[in-house]
Amino acid sequence: MINFNGNITAEENILTQNRAFLYGDGVFETVKIINNKILFLEDHYFRLMASMRVVRMEIPMNFTMEFFEEQILNLVQEKGISASARARITVFRNDGGLYLPKTNEVSYLINASSLENTLYVLNTAQYEVDLYKDFYVSKQLLSSIKTTNKMINVTGNIFAHENGLANCLLINDTKNVIEGLQGNLFMLTGKKLITPPVSEGCLNGIMRKQILALAKKVEGIEVVEEIISPFDLQKADELFLTNVIMGIQPITKYRKKEFTSNLAHLLMQKLNETISGN
Template sequence: MINFNGTIVAEDANILTQNRAFLYGDAVFETVKIVKGVVLFLEDHYFRLMASMRVVRMEIPMNFTMEHLEEQLLSVASVNNMLTSARVRITVFRNDGGYYLPTTNDVSYLIHASVLEQQLYSVASGDYEVDLFKDFYITKQLLSSIKTTNRILNTTASIFAFENELDNCLLLNDSKNVVEAIQGNIFMRIGDKLITPPISEGCLNGVMRKQILALAKKTANIEVVEDIISPFDLQKADELFITNVIKGVQSITKYRKKNFSSDLATALVERLNDQIMPS
């Protein structure tokens, strides 16, 4: 079951032949994590979604408040018996009509959920190898910082990673700087300095990125900066990790011939869990 415009319907109820999200990628989305009936980082997700809709000139419905969004997200998790721990995605798309030029800026939305096995975040054990994806590049523009359904670069990079037996790829912008991973923001620790690319480099304005930046700034003996990361910097790093709301923090153990530790990532995950589920 899914939530389509506030109504629980069967998954095949939304016909795609005129759907602009399907035809043109004319949609934005948010993926949230629900734990024990709570939408984690709800306010950050809500305001990013509103900002994304404004960027692509969608009309924001009058009833589309944060409380309304929370109610709709939780309703899908509830009807699917997933309130304990779930991944829930809301996709907001411009209504049918027109070709590249739409006939309306009014929107509809669709919400669906899948169960998550773990409530708490954890740093996975085992190898996690990445390399650069250089077939296509992210542009340094505002559209790159929001979550639209135009993710063909990420899809192609995922196939490249699979074909080359990699766990992930690091994406570059049109200045050939490291921007992010396929499905998350990138952080690099060199000594006592933690670095992540600024939004102006074209990376996603990640919700978990914001949480990790805030937690790291409260960590003793760590300097936190937003700065350009070149591919050459990766070889000098002591630690690399990827962040997103579903996984939390994913440590990178190997980039080419360089191996990395996960000390800071582990400490940040512990503090993140304390934040979302205080004892």
């Protein structure tokens, strides 16, 4: 069951002429729903609108934040999973044309699935990462938005699986570390918490924004956006990844270096307190 242009219907094949399928001509947002509420709704909405503008899509007049919210919640309610769910809304240019589209008008598709937990739960299992160096991420605006062209992430996940890794860290075209395959990267060295600036080519993450705000309220922690080199990882005390579905994922090992997760635990606690209103 999916929401296709506002109609909740059975899943069906809509790919034959679909430009997101043929050319990666689409953008998307993945959101988390808890107790029938979309977390960080405003941030997701404005990033989606910005992404559509970047790729020159025509934004429908009715595509307001309230419309965006209603369409997602209608689907999760229909599926009976509104207590805890993830939903993805994909916006793609309408059929027609080759590399040059016939229109900039768009359609959208929403799918949703249930999640086990309502609040975020920190995964404390072993989580080893390494660099993925087969391909590099360009330092450009397209790298900071969520498009349907995620081939680096796909091949990187295959590499991680083949090498017994939980995840890989991506590097940009100047060989700096920018993010994980499924989330933004944070590095704690001493009392300094560092995450790469968006200008380095990392995703302008929604959870990244929340963690930056929460970390700035932690006494004794300096929070900065700075370049991270592969050499810096070896000197870190903590490494963790963030995204809106998992919240915070501590990295336990990078090559021969092992890490603590004290700050990750503290920030996850503060994140859940913020969500629950405590």
